[in-house]
Amino acid sequence: MSADAQKRLAAEAAVEKVEAGTIIGVGSGSTVNHFIDALAASDIEIEAAVAASEASAERLRGHGIEVRDANSVSELAIYVDGADEINRHLQMIKGGGGALTREKIVAAIADRFICIVDASKQVTALGDFPLPVEVIPMARSHVARQLVRLGGRPELREGFATDNGNVILDVRALDLSEPIHREQQLNDIAGVVTNGLFALRPADELLVGTDTGVQRFT
Ligand code: 5RP
Numbered sequence: 001m002s003a004d005a006q007k008r009l010a011a012e013a014a015v016e017k018v019e020a021g022t023i024i025g026v027g028s029g030s031t032v033n034h035f036i037d038a039l040a041a042s043d044i045e046i047e048a049a050v051a052a053s054e055a056s057a058e059r060l061r062g063h064g065i066e067v068r069d070a071n072s073v074s075e076l077a078i079y080v081d082g083a084d085e086i087n088r089h090l091q092m093i094k095g096g097g098g099a100l101t102r103e104k105i106v107a108a109i110a111d112r113f114i115c116i117v118d119a120s121k122q123v124t125a126l127g128d129f130p131l132p133v134e135v136i137p138m139a140r141s142h143v144a145r146q147l148v149r150l151g152g153r154p155e156l157r158e159g160f161a162t163d164n165g166n167v168i169l170d171v172r173a174l175d176l177s178e179p180i181h182r183e184q185q186l187n188d189i190a191g192v193v194t195n196g197l198f199a200l201r202p203a204d205e206l207l208v209g210t211d212t213g214v215q216r217f218t
Contacts, residue, residue: 001210001211003118003119003120004030004118005209006118006119006208006209006210006211007030007031007034007082007116007117007118007209008034008038008209009209009210009213009214010031010034010116010117010118010207010208010209010214011031011032011034011035011037011038011116011209012034012038013116013207013209013214013216014035014038014080014114014116014207015035015038015039015042015044017078017080017114017205018039018042018044018046018077018078018080019044019077020044020045020046021045021046021047022046022047022077022078023046023047023048023049023050023068023073023076023077024046024049024050024076024077024078024079024080024110025049025050025052025076025078025079025080025081025106025107025109025110026049026050026051026052026056026060026079026080026081026106027052027053027056027079027080027081027082027099027103027106027107028051028052028053028055028056028081028082028097028099028102028103029081029082029096029097029099030082031082031116031117031118032056032080032081032082032116033056033059035080035116036056036059036060036063036065037059037063039063039065040063040064040065046065047066048065048066048067048068049065049066049067049068050067050068050069050070050073050076050106050109051067051106052081052099052102052103052105052106053097053099053102053103053163054163055097056099070102070105070106070109073109074109075109075110075111076106076109076110076111077110077111077112078110078111078112078113078114079106079107079109079110079112079113079114080114080116081094081103081106081107081113081114081115081116082094082115082116082117082121083115083117083121083198083203084096084121084129084196085121085123085126085127085128085129086115086117086121086122086123086203086206087122087123087124087125087126087179088124088217089199089202090115090202090203090204090205090206090217090218091126091179091180091197091198091199091202092115092126092197092198092199092202092203093126093127093129093131093132093176093196093197093198094132094196094198095131095132095134095168095195095196096129096132096196098132098134098157098160098162098163098168099162099163100132100134100194100195100196101134101162101164101166101193101194102163102164103198104194104198104201107198107201108201112204112205113201113202113203113204113205114203114204114205114206114207115203115205115206115207116207116209117206117207117208117209118208118209119208119209119210119211121208122208125176125177126176126179126197127174127175127176130155130170130171130172131152131170131171131172131174131176131195131196131197132157132168132169132170132171132195132196133147133154133168133169133170133171133186133192133194133195133196134162134164134166134167134168134192134193134194134195135166135167135168135169135191135192135193136166136191136193137165137166137167138191139190139191139192140156140167140169140191142189142190142191143169143189143190143191143192144156144169146189147169147171147174147186147189150174150185150186151173151174151175152171152172152173152174153171153172153173154169154170154171155169155170155171155172156168156169156170157169157170164193166193176197179197179199180199180200182197182199183195183197183198183199183200184200204218205217205218206218
């Protein structure tokens with residue numbers, strides 16, 4: 001089974017978690033695209049969604065699903081999103097698509113974070129995937145120097161701007177064996193908007209699409 005078919009399986013399993021009449025948070029990426037399509041094809045009618053990227057908002061609207069601004073809701077029943085890597089504590093690296101900051105905001109508003117991935121995303125240790133760090137453009141060089149000091153090898157994501165108008169530094173070789181500490185430390189660098197470690201707020205439930213079906217972890 002292809003990775004894409006595994007993503008679709010996980011996405012369809014997440015649709016079963018959605019309660020009619022609720023407002024839900026929706027992340028971004030190819031797995032989330034499957035979720036949006038499967039939700040639209042189901043008979044579950046939600047009140048509205050808060051989207052973590054312009055691309056997801058557009059896809060939701062394309063299916064006739066109302067999209068609300070995050071500031072207009074005080075709570076979300078669930079947040080469904082993918083990940084680039086996820087460990088057994090359900091801590092993640094996210095931001096491969098560059099939507100990490102809005103993803104972290106919507107995840108913070110939600111009661112439950114349901115992560116949907118294909119089997120390749122499960123790892124024993126975070127860090128093979130370069131860690132995305134969203135940076136205010138004028139701080140790019142300063143932040144890169146601080147990341148090098150911490151042992152990382154930052155690389156500017158060329159030709160890319162986030163939905164917030166910022167740049168992304170993709171960082172290799174950082175020791176992520178203490179993800180909570182590292183997430184806080186990176187966020188303390190002046191000019192960092194946020195980083196792609198989701199350890200302070202890990203997922204609550206993980207749905208993994210595999211060749212033999214969906215595996216669930218809490
Ligand atoms: C985007 C993300 C995505 O969730 C992550 O990159 C996974 O993407 P995909 O579902 O396409 O594999 O964090 O910023």
